[in-house]
Amino acid sequence: MSRAGRGAAVLAGAVALTAAASSCAAVREDDPGTLVVSTFSFATEEFMQVVGEPFEEETGIEVVLDTGTNAGRLTKLRINKEAPDTDVVLISDYYARIGADMGLFAEVDPADVPAMEGIQPWAVDPEGYGPAYTFQLLGMLYRTDMVEEAPDSWDDLGSAPGGYALPDISVSAGPMLVLAAGERYGSGPSDPDAGFGALAERGPGALQFYTRSTELTSLLERGEVAMAPGLDNFAMGSVEAGQPVGFAVPDEGRVMTANTVQVVRGAPNEAGALAFADFLLRPEVQEGIAEAMYDKPVAVEADPTPLMEEVSGEAAADPAGSGYHQGDLEMIARERSAWLDRFTEEVAR
């Protein structure tokens, strides 16, 4: 190679290396000044306002958000399992169970998170992993101007003119509905065969299997469907905006899902992660989250907002006392692949 050629090659290589190096961050090890929080990709500004920034002011720890879907974030954690760069993860309950089974999360000693003493008993994980910090209730969303009486039973699905939608198995409400249908039509929430059987009967009549909350609210607000099983927080925006949308609690088959806070096993800032979990469970922070993000609090001393009480009734403050439960999360985590195939073959025909 000529001198000019060698020069060009060295220059080009140097440019490529510099570009690559300049975009790299150092590997995080024992990093008490920063806290990487893996969280949901919606309402991140509100989350920073009511949780992230007050936590930064109190502790001096800089909060960095890493957002994405439950599964996407779990995949990243799995890939980085040997050298995690995330400290704390906010994740739905059965994905938390999958992550715990993969060895991604650490058990939490309640002594390190004093605020756990003040949360509702069901919110404490029986296996010792991170607790729930908010929850959502499964019920029936419906058009108040198309349905004469509030559909207070799963039997009412499809009874009114106007059609209905069902949750796809890929959204939180999907597996919850299998449990609820098992409870209503079978021997209990751990009877998925009865649940799938009941859903298989209703699948062919469903207009759509929605895959995101905005899709459901859009279907309801445009009057494409009159009712659909869904989570109570899906209805809150529509109710607040004065849309003719309501939420009804079923008489039987009351299943809820929770968002949990998990400390990553081997986190670069484990102490910060525990302090963040404790901060998240304080009553005043819980009320701030409820006000800003429609997420119901688990702290006993935190009150749900008036909108939450209007939409979800007594269950907004005391879900367990109202008969709501999370079902067998271990079963959902274990059976997720089989349920995906079953749902597609038996229900979404």
Next chain:
Amino acid sequence: MLRRVPMAALLIPGLAVLLFAFGYPVAATLAWPPDGDPATVARETGSLLTDPYLLPVIARTVRVSVLTTAICLLLGFPVAYLISRAPARWSGRLLVLAIFPLLLNTVVRTYGWIVVLGGNGLISEVSEALGLGRVQLLYTETAIVLGLVQLFLPLMILSCYSSLSQQDRRLEEAARGLGSSPGRAFRTVVLPLATPGALVGCTLVFAGAVTAFTTPQLLGGTRERLLSTLLYSRVNVSLDWPSASAIALVMTALVLAVSALSGRLGKIGSTSS
């Protein structure tokens, strides 16, 4: 030679970026997913190709992609031809209009179709006004094809236009001057010379249709699954990465097969002309 060596050296950064930012991640994703190895992926690919539920999904993906490509070609080629033959002061403006939809977000465009195709949408209302009753086109294969045609038509127009605009118009005029009818001149002169651009357009549209996710997800829903939406659920619901890799392999094979076919047709075309 002295001039060629520095030029070749300048290719190194680009090739390095391609190798490490595209080649390696693609190979790793296809062959070594988390919790998987090449043998697992091969086993999953085998079961994917023999599963009585999944075979119709592959067939639907091919059908939708072929239909989308054919409709884009039928609609896009005449538009590209008209733009290429329009006066210079108009062709630029027409081209901008043709590719304008590319500037809109896919989700916005797709939600537009939801409003048009829904049971309470425009088509349904017109149908009811005509006494034909309400129609529900949303969440059907037709809706997916319509959405994909709108998405990829500008791509086809651009590809065909690039071939047509480079043609020497005097060839067409010469053919007509020598007694050919306009149709025959178009068939024997314009069309063969424009074939490479059309084939590139077909390859791009087919590849785009096979791999598109947002439009099939929003317009087709759970019942009308394509390989792309199936892949999403394997990754996002069951966290079954080897199975997702197998689906990605099948999608890649489909695209490569059509690309090879397109190359072969291009060679045949250039030999015969």
